[in-house]
Every structure is written in structure tokens, then in C-alpha cells.
Amino acid sequence: MKNLDYDAIVIGAGVCGIYQAYKLQQMGKRFLLLEQGSDVGGTWYWNRYPGCRFDSESETYGYSFSKELLKEWNWTEHFSPREETEKYLQFVVKKFDLRQHMVFDRRLESAIWKPEISGWELTTNEGDTFTTRFLLTAIGLLSSPTLPRYKGVEKFKSLSFHTFNAPREPVDFSGKNVAVIGTGATGVQLISEIANKVGSLTIFQRRPNWCAPLHNSRITSKEMNDIKNRYEEIFSLCGKTPSGFYHDVDPRKTFDVAPEDREAFWEKLYSSPGFGVWLGNFKDMLVNSEANAEFTKFVAQKIRQRVNDPKVAEKLIPKDHGFGTRRVPMETGYYEAFNQDNVKLIDIGENPIEYITETGIQTKDIHYPFDIIIYATGFDAVTGAFDKINIVGENKQTLREKWADGPQTHFGLSVSGFPNMLTLAGPQSGSVATNFPRGIEEAVNWCSQMLEHLFDNNIHYFNPREEAESFWGDQVREMSERILFGKEQSWFTGYNSNVDRNYRHKCLIYAGGQIRFRKFLTEEVSNGYPGFIMR
Ligand code: NA7
Numbered sequence: 001m002k003n004l005d006y007d008a009i010v011i012g013a014g015v016c017g018i019y020q021a022y023k024l025q026q027m028g029k030r031f032l033l034l035e036q037g038s039d040v041g042g043t044w045y046w047n048r049y050p051g052c053r054f055d056s057e058s059e060t061y062g063y064s065f066s067k068e069l070l071k072e073w074n075w076t077e078h079f080s081p082r083e084e085t086e087k088y089l090q091f092v093v094k095k096f097d098l099r100q101h102m103v104f105d106r107r108l109e110s111a112i113w114k115p116e117i118s119g120w121e122l123t124t125n126e127g128d129t130f131t132t133r134f135l136l137t138a139i140g141l142l143s144s145p146t147l148p149r150y151k152g153v154e155k156f157k158s159l160s161f162h163t164f165n166a167p168r169e170p171v172d173f174s175g176k177n178v179a180v181i182g183t184g185a186t187g188v189q190l191i192s193e194i195a196n197k198v199g200s201l202t203i204f205q206r207r208p209n210w211c212a213p214l215h216n217s218r219i220t221s222k223e224m225n226d227i228k229n230r231y232e233e234i235f236s237l238c239g240k241t242p243s244g245f246y247h248d249v250d251p252r253k254t255f256d257v258a259p260e261d262r263e264a265f266w267e268k269l270y271s272s273p274g275f276g277v278w279l280g281n282f283k284d285m286l287v288n289s290e291a292n293a294e295f296t297k298f299v300a301q302k303i304r305q306r307v308n309d310p311k312v313a314e315k316l317i318p319k320d321h322g323f324g325t326r327r328v329p330m331e332t333g334y335y336e337a338f339n340q341d342n343v344k345l346i347d348i349g350e351n352p353i354e355y356i357t358e359t360g361i362q363t364k365d366i367h368y369p370f371d372i373i374i375y376a377t378g379f380d381a382v383t384g385a386f387d388k389i390n391i392v393g394e395n396k397q398t399l400r401e402k403w404a405d406g407p408q409t410h411f412g413l414s415v416s417g418f419p420n421m422l423t424l425a426g427p428q429s430g431s432v433a434t435n436f437p438r439g440i441e442e443a444v445n446w447c448s449q450m451l452e453h454l455f456d457n458n459i460h461y462f463n464p465r466e467e468a469e470s471f472w473g474d475q476v477r478e479m480s481e482r483i484l485f486g487k488e489q490s491w492f493t494g495y496n497s498n499v500d501r502n503y504r505h506k507c508l509i510y511a512g513g514q515i516r517f518r519k520f521l522t523e524e525v526s527n528g529y530p531g532f533i534m535r
Pocket residue numbers: 142147148149181182183184185186187204205206207327348376377378379491497498
């Protein structure tokens with residue numbers, strides 16, 4: 001058989017691709033990593049909008065695989081800002097000398113399965129072609145940004161950008177009239193950060209989300225030393241929760257607890273840092289509508305207390321879904337921003353945006369002039385990045401065709417008919433619904449173990465079985481039906497009004513949690529990979 005250029009090619013130099021590159025280097029394989037950006041970082045390279053940070057406790061976000069790395073790196077905030085996370089990933093790449101395997105400014109345009117070489121032929125936007133035995137995609141869940149389909153978006157003459165493509169140089173907001181469209185996790189971070197830096201801020205909200213305080217703070221050097229001594233315990237704790245965060249559900253049910261104790265518990269959650277308010281709540285809060293409604297009332301009251309104008313407060317309180325049934329944006333002073341004289345909320349349900357003009361936004365009632373328009377309008381999530389690549393598998397079937405009605409995968413990590421391809425953070429994977437690096441380490445470890453098995457046994461071909469894929473589809477559906485989350489329109493359920501194809505009512509993630517997911521993965525290995533054809 002013809003020699004291939006590489007044993008493996010990894011696509012994407014974000015959190016996932018970097019770790020996969022490290023593993024391949026450890027295995028001593030001939031591999032390459034292609035990255036469309038000009039440097040490493042993925043999410044943390046692209047999203048340069050003000051206020052961008054993660055909602056994971058910093059010490060739970062770093063890689064756990066190297067004790068030395070854990071000892072050397074110091075986080076400075078409990079919830080790290082984008083800039084620091086980007087530096088961290090650059091530090092990792094330098095420390096393990098991974099840059100030598102990476103080629104930047106290369107977008108993968110096509111990947112064609114070539115049975116005669118039992119491998120893939122890849123072509124990039126620069127026209128280079130490579131052959132590889134295994135194709136490993138680490139192309140991100142939220143890397144295909146979507147602009148709203150308003151007429152005239154391209155006509156606006158002054159500065160406008162999607163948050164994902166925010167300018168690389170800091171934007172000077174002082175004295176500027178700024179519009180933000182979108183109030184998801186991104187919009188909420190951005191609005192909180194720039195409200196007191198702009199001349200005026202006008203927020204165009206379609207649907208409000210239930211937000212909760214992040215309670216970020218600095219990490220002192222004493223705290224950092226303590227964290228370093230506890231890393232083993234920290235990762236062990238994260239490994240035991242469904243979400244890979246510290247926060248685990250409270251074993252009690254909402255209505256089994258006396259109202260005053262319930263209230264005290266919720267007050268404590270609301271005033272504690274991070275996702276505890278969402279993921280560490282009573283065990284029925286995210287599965288039982290009555291329990292959910294009770295906590296939802298509690299959070300609505302908090303919003304009413306924080307926003308001075310009752311009419312504005314009511315607009316900021318979601319009426320169409322309960323707390324935590326979509327992604328909870330974490331905020332720092334978000335609601336208080338609406339108490340500022342320079343901040344205005346436009347409910348586009350009442351006053352729809354009609355089109356974008358050269359100088360601003362035309363709504364049904366009024367034309368608003370702006371200096372800057374920022375689109376925080378989200379992503380063609382999880383499958384969007386795959387759709388942009390022409391991936392052609394066996395029998396010349398494209399991945400787009402295969403997933404036309406929604407993704408079909410085995411464990412979210414491989415796709416029948418697309419041999420020798422591992423979708424490291426693919427749709428329907430359990431790792432994409434977790435504290436990302438925790439789930440990702442799990443997925444990359446598993447895929448690497450499988451690759452070692454293939455290399456060691458001289459296996460040149462693997463393909464997940466169709467039965468395995470339909471089994472996994474059932475698991476994904478069953479888990480999403482169990483939780484209130486699965487019933488709401490959000491990017492997790494494949495909803496995006498800005499793209500033609502919406503996988504309505506199909507979950508893009510495996511919502512069963514990392515413990516269940518890990519069990520499936522472990523059994524697959526111990527049973528000798530029954531879900532795969534290998535030869
Ligand atoms: P999201 O959570 O998908 O939010 C996008 C926001 O933009 C949301 O408020 C949308 O309203 C709004 N949107 C989208 N399209 C339009 C149009 N056409 N007109 C008006 N408003 C619109 O994306 P984010 O970037 O905030 O967050 C993504 C993830 O990044 C987040 O979950 C974190 O994990 C990190 P809608 O709710 O659809 O009515």
C-alpha cells in the first residue's frame with residue numbers, strides 16, 4: 001500500500017486539538033495539525049469581545065495530564081478571562097514543543113475518503129494536499145458564527161462585527177453609540193463589560209435568558225499554592241459529577257425541603273461563585289416542571305430586586321422557559337447595567353428590527369443611529385463547523401447528506417460510512433456537555449487508546465457499525481427527553497433561526513452526563529470494540 005504523508009492529521013488547535021497533538025507526539029506518530037487561525041487557542045483565540053471569559057472554576061479548566069504543568073501555571077482569577085486562557089494554551093504548546101507539528105492559516109476545505117489508500121486526502125484553502133491514515137477533527141462546537149438575516153447587514157458603514165470575529169485590537173468604545181443584538185451567554189458578558197465604557201448602549205433582545213451572578217474574584221498567591229496542593233482532589237471531584245464541574249446536584253427534592261430551608265439554600269447558591277446555582281441545585285430542579293417553576297420564581301424575584309424600572313425588569317424575565325432549561329449566562333452586574341441612564345433595552349418582539357441601514361438599525365417604529373453594531377447572535381452550533389468542510393466518505397456520501405436530518409454518530413466520536421475519522425468533540429458526544437477540558441481529556445484519552453490499538457495491531461481501517469450508531473442515537477434521545485433542557489429551543493437542541501437547516505427537537509449533545517458516558521466508553525474497550533468494523 002502507498003505510503004501516506006501522515007499517520008494522523010488533527011484539525012484545530014483549540015483545547016481539544018492541542019491535547020490530541022500532545023498524545024500523538026507521545027505515541028511517536030507522524031502527524032500534522034492544521035489550524036485556520038494564525039495561532040493556537042481556538043475559542044480563546046477568536047472570541048476577542050470585551051468581557052469574554054469562561055464560567056468554569058479556573059483550576060478545573062486546565063489540563064490534568066501533566067503534574068509539571070500544573071505546578072508551573074498560575075491562574076490569576078477564579079474565572080479566567082479570555083486573554084489568560086489564550087496565554088495558558090500558548091504556554092502548554094511551548095512547554096511540550098507542539099508548534100513544530102502545526103501549520104496555521106490553513107482552513108480544511110475538503111476531506112475525501114480514498115479506499116485505495118485506506119486513508120483521507122485533505123485539501124486546504126491554500127491548495128495544499130495531504131494524505132493521512134486517520135483524520136481527527138477538533139473543530140469546535142461554537143466556531144461557526146451566524147449573523148442575523150436582516151437586510152442590509154453588509155450596508156452599515158461604521159464598525160460592526162460578530163462577537164466571534166471581534167477586532168484583534170481593542171475597540172475604543174468611549175463616547176460611542178453602541179448596539180448589541182443578542183442576549184445569550186456572549187451578549188450578557190459583553191453588555192456587562194462595556195455598559196459603563198460606551199456613550200450609549202442599546203440592547204436588542206429577542207428572548208431574555210435566565211442569568212445568574214458569577215461572583216468572580218482574584219486568586220491570591222496563597223490560594224494558588226493551596227490549589228496546587230489539591231489538584232489531585234480537585235480533578236477527582238470533577239470526575240465524579242455528571243458535568244465535570246465541582247458542582248453536583250443536591251440529593252434532596254425541592255418539595256421535600258421546608259420552604260424557609262429551601263429559600264436559605266437558594267440564597268446561598270445565588271451568592272456563591274459559578275454554576276452551583278444551576279448544577280448544584282435540588283435534584284429535581286432540571287427535570288420536574290413544578291420544582292423548576294419554584295426556583296424560577298426565586299430568580300425572577302432577584303431580577304426584580306436588581307432592576308430599578310419594573311417594566312424593564314419584566315422584559316428581562318423570561319416567560320417562555322424556566323431557569324436552567326437553556327444555557328445559564330453567568331454575569332457580573334448585568335442587571336444593574338439596565339439601571340444606567342445610557343443603557344436602553346429594546347424588546348424586538350414589540351418593536352421588530354426591519355433592516356440595517358448605512359448608519360444604524362431601522363425598527364418598525366424608529367431608526368436608531370449607531371457608531372458600532374455588535375452581533376452577539378450565536379452559532380450554527382456543533383455541526384456548523386463540519387458543514388463548512390466537504391467531507392466525503394464511503395460511496396461518495398457527504399457528511400452533510402448523512403446529517404441532513406440531524407447528526408448520527410457512534411458515541412459522538414465516529415460516524416458510520418466515514419472510516420478512520422474521529423470527531424473528538426463531535427455532535428452527540430458526552431464530552432461536549434461538560435466542563436469542556438474535563439470531557440475533552442476523557443474523549444481524547446479514549447480516542448488515543450483506540451488509535452494505539454489500531455497502530456499496534458496494524459489495523460488500517462475502522463468504521464463504526466450502523467447498529468452501534470442507531471443505539472447511540474436512542475441513548476442521546478432518551479437522555480434529552482428526561483430533562484427539561486431537551487424540550488427548549490437553544491443551540492444544544494440544534495435551534496438557530498439564522499440558518500436554513502434546524503434540527504428541531506434533536507439533541508446535539510449527549511445529556512446523560514460524563515459518568516454514564518465514561519461507562520459506555522470503558523465497556524466498548526473492554527468488550528473489544530464491538531461497535532466497530534476493524535481490519
Ligand atoms: P446563543 O446562546 O445562541 O445566543 C444568541 C443570542 O442572539 C440569543 O439571545 C438569540 O435570541 C439572539 N439572536 C440570534 N439571532 C437573532 C436575530 N436574528 N435577531 C435577534 N436576536 C437574535 O449564543 P452565545 O454566543 O450568546 O452563546 C453561545 C455559547 O458560547 C454559550 O452557551 C457559552 O457556552 C459560550 P433567541 O434566544 O434565539 O431568541
